[in-house]
Amino acid sequence: MKIGFVGLGVMGRPMAANLIAAGHELSVYRGHTDVDAYRCQSAAEAAERSEVVILMVPDTPDVEDALFSPDGVAEGLRPGSLVIDMSSISPTATVGFGQRIEKLGCHYLDAPVSGGEIGAREATLTIMVGGRPEVFDRARPIFETLGKNITLIGGIGSGQTAKVANQIVVGLTIEAVAEALMFAKAAGADPAVVREALMGGFASSRILELHGERMVRETFDPGFRIRLHRKDLGLAVQAAAELDLALPNTAATQQLMNAAIADGDGDLDHSALYKTLRRGHT
Template identity: 85%
Template sequence: MRIGFVGLGVMGRPMAANLVAAGHELSLYRGKPGLDGHHCESAVEVAERAEVVVLMLPDTPDVEGALFGADGVAEGLKPGSLVIDMSSISPTATKSFAQRIEALGADYLDAPVSGGEVGARDATLTIMVGGRPEVFERAQPILETLGKNITLIGGTGAGQTAKVANQIIVGLTIEAVAEALLFAEKAGADPAVVREALMGGFASSRILELHGERMINQTFEPGFRIRLHRKDLGLAVQAAAELDLALPNTAATQQLMNAAIADGDGDLDHSVLYRTLLRGRS
């Protein structure tokens, strides 16, 4: 297929590389050269050259700008084109973006991902999709090139809602693991041995396995930058206010992430919350 890809960062670059390896013809924008494909000068050029445009951008304003800004994707779409937004952004904004794209005669899916840089590289991402079933079916060959656990959650915006829920669970679990290992260490136990013991019990999790090891070794290269995870928890807190819903632990974890960023750790892995808590103890 002729695929346009906008956003070649930590996640987008390996995802685009997997599409190239699968034999798709790519038009690329917003990233350093080095990938096979046609490197475009604008998002509108990407849309003009492609049947399907994939977005993988940091935040809601980035997606809005890429779609509807000057020389944006919307200006180059043809009737029957498909836009797949794989960024993690506001569910409310996603519904508005989809309506505007569909008014141009094109189709739209929100399809945010979980799995981090490793999942992007290994094509094992979890992909949570919102949109019409027939559009999802059309997009499946692309999604199956990028991930393993691919689920149509519901209508437009449902994929983003599922991703926000995912980020709540991940963020709060990272914070819980950080507290537990810090407690073990300060109580005089070897946190590495404690972690190993917990991995055989009910507290076992992928986060305890991977991020727990990062915390013990204090190796915080991303991974997934805590700055981006804070943004995702901000989406959760904002949506909770709109729903008159209390998410107290989500809000507290977002505040810890604010502290980590204030400490200069914003571009480190979200497991750096361990160091934030350690600093708070001093």
């Protein structure tokens, strides 16, 4: 396919590379310049050159800007074009974006991902999709190039809802693993050995495996930055307020991320919440 790709950051760059390796013809805009693709001067140009446009940018305002600003994607679309937003943004805003794109005679999917930089690089991302089934089927070959666990959740916006739920689980589990390993160390046990023991029991998880090791080694180079995860939990807290729903532990973990950012750690990996917790007890 001819694909426009907007946003070649930590996640977008390896995703674009995998699409190129699979034989797709890419036109790219924003981010790294070291991919084998046509470099566009605007998002509109990327859309003009493509039948499918993928967005992978940080936040809701970035998606709105990429889509609808002067020289944005919407200006370059042709009837029948497909826009796939793989960013993690507001479910409510996503519904509105989709409606605006469909009014142009085009198609829209929200398809946020989970799996971090490793999943993007190894094409093992979990992809949560919102949109019409027939549009999902059209995009499936793209998704299968990028990920392994691909699920159509429901209508436009439901992919983002699933991603917010995912980020609640991930954020709270990282915080739990950090507390557990901090407790082990304070009590005189070797956190590395405790982690190994827990990996064989009911507490085992992908987060204990990968992020627990980062905590033990205290190596926090970003796979997924704290400030981006804080943004996702902000979406959860905002949506919960709209639904008159209490998410007390989500709100507490968001506050812990606020503390990490205030301490200058916002661009570290979200496993660095371990560092934030330890700082509060030293």
